[in-house]
Amino acid sequence: MLSDIESLKNEIKQYTLSNEEELEKFRLTYLSRKGKVQAMFGRMGEVPNEKKAEVGKAMNEVKNLAQKIYEEAEKRLKNRQETTQKATDDITLPAPPLPMGSYHPLTQTLEEMKEIFYRLGFTIADGPEIEDDFHNFTALNFPPNHPARDEQDTFFVEKYDDPEKQDLVLRTHTSPVQIRLMKEQEPPIRAIMPGRVYRNEAVTPKSYFLFHQVEALYVDTDVSVADLKETLISFARLMFGTDVKYRIRPGFFPFTEPSLEMDIWWETDGSGKWLEILGSGMVDPNVFKSVDIDPEKYTGFAWGMGVERIAMLRHGMDDIRVFYDNDIRFLEQFK
Structure with missing residues (x-):
């Protein structure tokens, strides 16, 4: 069980989140009610009583890691979107001219x-x-x-x-x-x-x-x-x-x-x-x-x-x- 949790942890760390589609796919894969993290919690019945504390702690670390990665990516993509929205709709248009100075x-x-x-x-x-x-x-x-x-x-x-x-x-x-x-x-x-x-x-x-x-x-x-x-x-x-x-x-x-x-x-x-x-x-x-x-x-x-x-x-x-x-x-x- 602990080895499965460690494999899931490494899988989450290596996941790339560079756009909205990947972010949503990450949420569904790991954080949704049918995601891998929740499925891992569903296996707690297989864990012996003497191991439940150790396994529970490891599972919570994986859940918190997935949540942190998701929230940071969401914030990063939102800031990028706000910056992009400030630009003109047609990015092929030339930039507006800067005011030019002159000699007195x-x-x-x-x-x-x-x-x-x-x-x-x-x-x-x-x-x-x-x-x-x-x-x-x-x-x-x-x-x-x-x-x-x-x-x-x-x-x-x-x-x-x-x-x-x-x-x-x-x-x-x-x-x-x-x-x-x-x-x-x-x-x-x-x-x-x-x-x-x-x-x-x-x-x-x-x-x-x-x-x-x-x-x-x-x-x-x-x-x-x-x-x-x-x-x-x-x-x-x-x-x-x-x-x-x-x-x-x-x-x-x-x-x-x-x-x-x-x-x-x-x-x-x-x-x-x-x-x-x-x-x-x-x-x-x-x-x-x-x-x-x-x-x-x-x-x-x-x-x-x-x-x-x-x-x-x-x-x-x-x-x-x-x-x-x-x-x-x-x-x-x-x-």
Whole structure:
């Protein structure tokens, strides 16, 4: 009897339960009223009284084993069925597309600007966003009483009363990178300096306390205003199209002399107006002297422009704040 119970136990262990049909067959074969386990209990009358306890214990172990295997298989098959039911009815259909991200419109515009400057022969330079007074103001020919040095225009990180110490500011333009580049590299220099800049300005549709700039610098022998104008016109045509209407007019900046500003004609709703896109000029000799470049031997031009302004013109936008709202409905338009 005990050998028959052991054989039944091994038979149950080796049974495969991989689908509903096999599960039901297992139940009928071993656990039903006419199954093998119940039939084994029906033979208890053949067992001598002194063996009944031992045989009964072995039979209960077989019954519990069969019940455990059945319940575990039933649970496993049920979970598999629930997972399958979550899939589409037709498994041959393609999966639904995942939502795709995209570059921010400012990033897209900046990449276009970089590509244009690459075509014009410029490289890229970078510098820190926290600058000292020398690189941000003094070396760029800002006089000591210039309004840009005041706290109502500039974010100061550290401001010292000691004249021997350099004030630290969040850079107000990317021009300090020009100073660092000219101090580290002998001319000729032909590079752009993209990056974030900070100014203590009220937030309006046209201004923000954080924005992005791209500055350009070209230093060599015999660089002239004609070279500057030709580069400005080439950039405008490559950025806005060959039919762009532009004008170049006099301006003033502490670090360039003479200085020029460039506007383009922007038409909206049947009307139009001139919009400034950049300030530029020939590098002031005082700037060259501050970085130990001989102004009698070298000349150069520089200009700076806001990436937000270029992006607004490209896409017909009239509010700079939308670039920083993180509104997914706005960003999805630039996929």
